[in-house]
Amino acid sequence: EEHNAMMMTPLSAMAEAFEELDKMLRSREDDQQLRLDTFCEACSLVSVLFGCLGFAFKFAEVDYVSKVRDLKEASRTSNTLQDILDLDVANDTVKIQGSLSRNLRRVRQGLDLVRALFEQFLTTDQDCYLKEAASRAYRQVCAPYHSWTVRTAVVAGMCVLPTRNQLLLKLNETEQSAGKKMRRYIDASLPVIEYIDKLYLSRNISLDW
Ligand code: 1PZ
Numbered sequence: 001e002e003h004n005a006m007m008m009t010p011l012s013a014m015a016e017a018f019e020e021l022d023k024m025l026r027s028r029e030d031d032q033q034l035r036l037d038t039f040c041e042a043c044s045l046v047s048v049l050f051g052c053l054g055f056a057f058k059f060a061e062v063d064y065v066s067k068v069r070d071l072k073e074a075s076r077t078s079n080t081l082q083d084i085l086d087l088d089v090a091n092d093t094v095k096i097q098g099s100l101s102r103n104l105r106r107v108r109q110g111l112d113l114v115r116a117l118f119e120q121f122l123t124t125d126q127d128c129y130l131k132e133a134a135s136r137a138y139r140q141v142c143a144p145y146h147s148w149t150v151r152t153a154v155v156a157g158m159c160v161l162p163t164r165n166q167l168l169l170k171l172n173e174t175e176q177s178a179g180k181k182m183r184r185y186i187d188a189s190l191p192v193i194e195y196i197d198k199l200y201l202s203r204n205i206s207l208d209w
Helices: 012-028 037-054 055-074 080-092 100-123 131-141 149-158 163-172 175-201
Strands: none
Touching: 012 037, 012 163, 012 175, 037 055, 037 080, 037 100, 037 163, 055 100, 055 149, 080 100, 080 175, 100 131, 100 175
16 A cells, blocks of 8 residues: 555664764764764664564563663763763773663664674575574674673574564565665664774774673
8 A cells, every 4th residue: 555655664763763873973074973862762763673583582672672771861961972981981980781881882782783684684585584694693793792691592592583574574564675774774874883883992992892
């Protein structure tokens, strides 16, 4: 139906939100700042994907959502992403568990994982299961930073992921419509991810954690 074609799906919302962030970054070359509240709203949209994954990744959802919520709460006193890093640098709490700078680093990992997953989804369009694509994305982006316990739980969860078609159905997309929106998310999220990395590197904080 005509009306259906114009409907905003979860993937459309994600693509649009990250394109907005990307636009904000590019509109002020000299003084790049991202508002924390705007960033958190975009990150919240990503968590709808968890609803498509089933119970096996409930623990990942709880972890991701709580970190985004902490950051969102902090946006009442910290305006920008830079502000939370500067605060933790001053207090020497950047890598302490539960600190905002650590949560931001983890949320960034989540965004990058989704980006890698979409890349895999687009390049492995013959596969009917998501297991391989998801495993490769996880190995690339998150596994190096996760404990043995978490990696083991993720490997187990991969086996009960929905199929490619089930995922498309849940997202209310076709192969073609999903492909376009995933590509938009990939292109828009990469500059945002790189921007976050630069915030750490420019403060002499390495990214090996
Ligand atoms: C259809 C595709 C399926 C892909 C499935 C991918 C599943 C990834 C599961 C990641 C599990 C992460 C569980 C939690 C790990 C925590 O130990 C760490 C460290 O937290 P801290 O010690 O700082 O409190 N948390 C993270 O690394 C955050 C990771 C967020 C992962 C979000 C993924 C978003 C992806 C959604 C999927 C579609």
